[in-house]
Amino acid sequence: MNNSTRSPAELRNMFGSNLRQLSQGYPSISELSRRLGINRTQFNRYLSGESFPRPDILDRICAFFHVDARILLEPFDSIQTSDPILNSRFLEDFLGVGVHKVAKDTFPTGFYRFTRRSFIGREQFVVGIIYVFRDGEVTYIKGREPRAGMIYQGLPADGRSREFRGYVTNHEDGVAFILGRRNSFTYSFNYLARVSSAENNLWIGYVARSIRESESGDRAIRMLYEYLGPSVRDALPAARKAGFLDTPDIIPYHKHLLRLDQPFS
Numbered sequence: 001m002n003n004s005t006r007s008p009a010e011l012r013n014m015f016g017s018n019l020r021q022l023s024q025g026y027p028s029i030s031e032l033s034r035r036l037g038i039n040r041t042q043f044n045r046y047l048s049g050e051s052f053p054r055p056d057i058l059d060r061i062c063a064f065f066h067v068d069a070r071i072l073l074e075p076f077d078s079i080q081t082s083d084p085i086l087n088s089r090f091l092e093d094f095l096g097v098g099v100h101k102v103a104k105d106t107f108p109t110g111f112y113r114f115t116r117r118s119f120i121g122r123e124q125f126v127v128g129i130i131y132v133f134r135d136g137e138v139t140y141i142k143g144r145e146p147r148a149g150m151i152y153q154g155l156p157a158d159g160r161s162r163e164f165r166g167y168v169t170n171h172e173d174g175v176a177f178i179l180g181r182r183n184s185f186t187y188s189f190n191y192l193a194r195v196s197s198a199e200n201n202l203w204i205g206y207v208a209r210s211i212r213e214s215e216s217g218d219r220a221i222r223m224l225y226e227y228l229g230p231s232v233r234d235a236l237p238a239a240r241k242a243g244f245l246d247t248p249d250i251i252p253y254h255k256h257l258l259r260l261d262q263p264f265s
Contacts, residue, residue, distance in 0.1 A: 006073075009049070011052075011072060011073070012049040012050065012051065012052060013049040014072065014073065014074070014075070015046065015049070015052065015071060015072050016046060016047050016048055016049035016050075017049075017075070018071040018075070019046055019047055019061070019071070020047055022065045022067070022071075023047070027160065029043065029044070029047075035064070036060060036061065036064055037060070038053075038057065038060075038061075052072070058072070086099055097170075098169035098170035098171065098176075099138060099167060099168075099169045099170075100137040100138065101137050101170075102139040102168050102169065102170055102175060104134075106170070106174075106175060107132065107139065107168060107175045107192075107203075108132070108227055108230070109132055109133055109134055109139075109230060110131070110132060110227065110228065110229050110230035110231070110234070111129060111130070111131055111132075111227075111228045111229060111230070111231075111232070111234055111235035111238075112129070112130050112131075112132065112225045112226060112227055112228060113127060113128070113129055113225070113226045113228055113235075113238040113242070114126075114127070114128050114129075114130060114143075114223055114224065114225050114226075115127050115223070115224045115226075115250060115251075115254050115258065116207060116221055116222065116223040116224070116258075117218075117221050117222070117258075117260075118149070118244065119149075119209065119217050119218060119221070120149065120152055120153075120217060122218075123246065123247060124244050124245070124246060125244070125245045125246070125247065125249075125250055126146055126149065126243075126244060126245075127238075127241065127242045127243065127245050127250075128143055128144070128145075128146060128242050128243075129143060129228075129235055129238060129239045129242055130142065130143035130225075131143065132168065138167060139167065139168040140165065140166070140167055140168070141165070141166050141167070141168055141177055141179065142163065142164065142165045142166075143163070143164055144159065144162040144163050144164065145162040145163075145164060145181070146162075146242075146243050146244055147162065147243075148243065148244050149244070150162055160182065161181070161182070162181075163181065163182060164179045164180060164181045165179065165180070165182075166178050166179035166180065166190075171191065171193075173193050174191065174192050174193035174194060174203065174205065175191075175192050175203075176189065176190060176191045176192070177189075177190050178190075186209065186210050186211060187209075187210045188207050188208065188209050188210065189207070189208045189210075190205065190206070190207045190208075190223065191205040191206055192204065192205035192223075192225055193205055195257060201226060201227040202224065202225070202226055202227075202257070203224070203225040203226075203227075204222070204223075204224050204225075204257050204258075205222070205223055205225075206220055206221060206222050206223055206264065207220065207221060207223045208220040218264070220264060221264055222258050222259065222264055223258075224254050224257055224258055226238075226254070247260070
């Protein structure tokens, strides 16, 4: 059924379904309604498909979620959001080229375990889980910072605050990605190249943080990625052991690849 033949009820249901998906990343509907400046009862009517928002309210919702008015007409998953920066005429041949079509055999979709030294203690290591997925021609990455590290830095440690996201881009001999936390003005750059191994599931590289140089911490350190598989079940054993670990707890071959006895240069 095309857009011209949909009934008002079907269009309201489409908008309500899209709005529910957009709202999933927020802890409560009450908080989201407050931030949008919309009465909660009225917002619930939008979610249930009972009514449409006025044009000015729709504009406010679209601006808040960084989407356009197609959320009235198309399933949310089918709406392809464009990148007006990397795909601009000024940058598309310089930074935009590598973002499109990162091959799955270069960097597969699914879960990874990363291992690196902690930025806040050289005798501790961070082991975490990230998820890589495709949306159209773009490859994205998401994960969460360790709770202990956020607490150490005096930052909120709830799941939403710890989440980071980024995009993956092709590199001459591997992949690279830019990551950032929600509403943060600091970022990290990651570079990885595949390690020759029987399983062909390891990448070695480094992560660099966009912070001032200091005597108490590093800005760039080696990092290892291990591909675990495409399903949550593949990642669960590693996820249970993630967090801050001491040197003896790191997988021996991972320690070898990270060259702990050699300074990063």
